Amino acid sequence: MKLLVVGSMAFDAIETPFGKTDKILGGAATYIGIASSVLKTDVSLVSVVGGDFPQEYFDMLKNRHVNVEGVEIICDGKSFFWSGKYHNDLNTRDTLATEVNVLSQFDPKVPGHAQEAEVLLLGNLDPAIQLSVLKKMKKRPQLVILDTMNFWMDTTWETLMKMIAQTDVITINDEEARQLSGEYSLVKAAQKISQMGPKYVIIKKGEHGALLFYEDKVFAIPALLLEDVFDPTGAGDTFAGGFAAHLAKTGDFSFENMKSAVIVGSAMASYTVEKFGTERLQEITKDDLQKRIDEFKQLTTFEVSLNAE
Amino acid sequence: MKLLVVGSMAFDAIETPFGKTDKILGGAATYIGIASSVLKTDVSLVSVVGGDFPQEYFDMLKNRHVNVEGVEIICDGKSFFWSGKYHNDLNTRDTLATEVNVLSQFDPKVPGHAQEAEVLLLGNLDPAIQLSVLKKMKKRPQLVILDTMNFWMDTTWETLMKMIAQTDVITINDEEARQLSGEYSLVKAAQKISQMGPKYVIIKKGEHGALLFYEDKVFAIPALLLEDVFDPTGAGDTFAGGFAAHLAKTGDFSFENMKSAVIVGSAMASYTVEKFGTERLQEITKDDLQKRIDEFKQLTTFEVSLNAE
Numbered sequence: 001m002k003l004l005v006v007g008s009m010a011f012d013a014i015e016t017p018f019g020k021t022d023k024i025l026g027g028a029a030t031y032i033g034i035a036s037s038v039l040k041t042d043v044s045l046v047s048v049v050g051g052d053f054p055q056e057y058f059d060m061l062k063n064r065h066v067n068v069e070g071v072e073i074i075c076d077g078k079s080f081f082w083s084g085k086y087h088n089d090l091n092t093r094d095t096l097a098t099e100v101n102v103l104s105q106f107d108p109k110v111p112g113h114a115q116e117a118e119v120l121l122l123g124n125l126d127p128a129i130q131l132s133v134l135k136k137m138k139k140r141p142q143l144v145i146l147d148t149m150n151f152w153m154d155t156t157w158e159t160l161m162k163m164i165a166q167t168d169v170i171t172i173n174d175e176e177a178r179q180l181s182g183e184y185s186l187v188k189a190a191q192k193i194s195q196m197g198p199k200y201v202i203i204k205k206g207e208h209g210a211l212l213f214y215e216d217k218v219f220a221i222p223a224l225l226l227e228d229v230f231d232p233t234g235a236g237d238t239f240a241g242g243f244a245a246h247l248a249k250t251g252d253f254s255f256e257n258m259k260s261a262v263i264v265g266s267a268m269a270s271y272t273v274e275k276f277g278t279e280r281l282q283e284i285t286k287d288d289l290q291k292r293i294d295e296f297k298q299l300t301t302f303e304v305s306l307n308a309e
Numbered sequence: 310m311k312l313l314v315v316g317s318m319a320f321d322a323i324e325t326p327f328g329k330t331d332k333i334l335g336g337a338a339t340y341i342g343i344a345s346s347v348l349k350t351d352v353s354l355v356s357v358v359g360g361d362f363p364q365e366y367f368d369m370l371k372n373r374h375v376n377v378e379g380v381e382i383i384c385d386g387k388s389f390f391w392s393g394k395y396h397n398d399l400n401t402r403d404t405l406a407t408e409v410n411v412l413s414q415f416d417p418k419v420p421g422h423a424q425e426a427e428v429l430l431l432g433n434l435d436p437a438i439q440l441s442v443l444k445k446m447k448k449r450p451q452l453v454i455l456d457t458m459n460f461w462m463d464t465t466w467e468t469l470m471k472m473i474a475q476t477d478v479i480t481i482n483d484e485e486a487r488q489l490s491g492e493y494s495l496v497k498a499a500q501k502i503s504q505m506g507p508k509y510v511i512i513k514k515g516e517h518g519a520l521l522f523y524e525d526k527v528f529a530i531p532a533l534l535l536e537d538v539f540d541p542t543g544a545g546d547t548f549a550g551g552f553a554a555h556l557a558k559t560g561d562f563s564f565e566n567m568k569s570a571v572i573v574g575s576a577m578a579s580y581t582v583e584k585f586g587t588e589r590l591q592e593i594t595k596d597d598l599q600k601r602i603d604e605f606k607q608l609t610t611f612e613v614s615l616n617a618e
Contacts, residue, residue, distance in 0.1 A: 039615070088493065089493055184397065184398055185536060185538075186534065187534050187536045188536060205517065208514070208517040208518075209517075209529075209531060211531075211534070217607075218534055218608055219608065219609075219611070220518075220531035220534070220608050220609060221531070221609070221611075222518060222520075222529035222530070222531055225495065225496050225520070225527055225529070229494075256612075259611045260611060260612065260613040262611075263611050263613050264613060264615070286615050289615060290614075290615045293613050293615070297611075298526075299527055299528065299529050300528075300529060300530070300609050302528070302530075302568045302569060302571075302572050302606075303565075303569065304569040304572050304573060304602050305599075306348070306573070306595050306598060306599045306602070
């Protein structure tokens, strides 16, 4: 199946305890596109960049068979820029600069071929923009995946609720799930969020892994333990990318395959954090990914039968 | 195999957002003893209580075939008492009162039959007392399991180090693992702690599950998601109890069986938190436990093969 991704493409400048970068390639759609290409999923990006966005980034994506026809270039504008500094624990960070630039004028153009995508991944953006993309599709995609954040809960609650009502799978972190639902218990939070629309609720817990809720079922995975997380930037976007790309590639939206997709996304994200930005993600193959998935399996597999005792 | 447990027996008065208790039965050895009896493990407790400790508690333990010959009664003394109030998130609590009472004079008496126990679980106590028990054994137990906490790191570091050097399995929470090792990364923390003595390092992460480290291997389990945790008191002790009881019952100290023991401990603890104190733990059977273990299995099992794509 085809995967259509709407999200930011940007410059990031990152500082971690282990080093710092100048402006490098960033943005949710970028991470998602590269992640999809590792699985050789048919993926198209819809985004907006300024005239300062280097051709080499487009070339890299095209070489990976990521369709970028839907990326608008506003020649006299500047690309979205984010700069941040991670604390020593890598779990928290300070934003040093956010320059929204051309993203403030983002009016997504969905190319004809992409209007028929069966899987739509709406990256973390203004819910009004997310809704507008949904309206531009020839027919409703078979699966709509939504990423969002607390900022939209604080500023555009009603539009966000409309968007969530149209969503099949929502990915959200634990604090945001609590804010969205008003429930501390993540089980109750997931139930309430599911009542807002999404059949599937994925709660990301960072270094503590992720939870997938569907009806009365739950799937929990720990994060892979990486001795040295180098740069957490893009981990959430990579997760969403691996998740959506696996679903589009397999065309199977069952709970069992959603579980697999969560594993694929987590394994993919565990690579992203090993180097700055998208560097590590660009290096890996499907075989690398399978290796890490097998490590996940080892990490979590057990047998217990008390009756033998 | 025989399991010998050294730890507190006490009164607790607990307040949670859902209710409060008067003085009820508490203490690490109590939870561990009851947990062991669910698995019908041959278990003996060594502890100290005051003349105020009700006979009915002893009767309950004896009825469960928990050997309490090693529990000293100081008739003119009072039992250890702890009182605490949990915050709304149930992850944090205020201690309202700690009356150490007879525990301050604790000089463990290990009955003859228990001096030959193959598995020794040293509950969270002054490491000098833990070491003294080890010296009272006829020969070194095949497996020494240690529970400890930050208080002993702050106050008796050198004795604690001696105790840890004699330990095979240490259970500790994430913050304590970081304090003990001086490492933020839990992988590095576990490596450093292992160099202090223990072959196996178990790091408890509360609502985020637990990690088991052995050589270069790791096993990770999420916590079971309980919609309504009612009272977290005793969860860690129950975990240690289920863990040690499974190992003693099976006599198998391989990594694979340590993984099973972690699951048994976690499943057991998931019952404890459903009611106040030991109430729920006293109700469950081995079949109940197996049911919850099967739920753990469902919660964490997945299959992914990218080559099929």
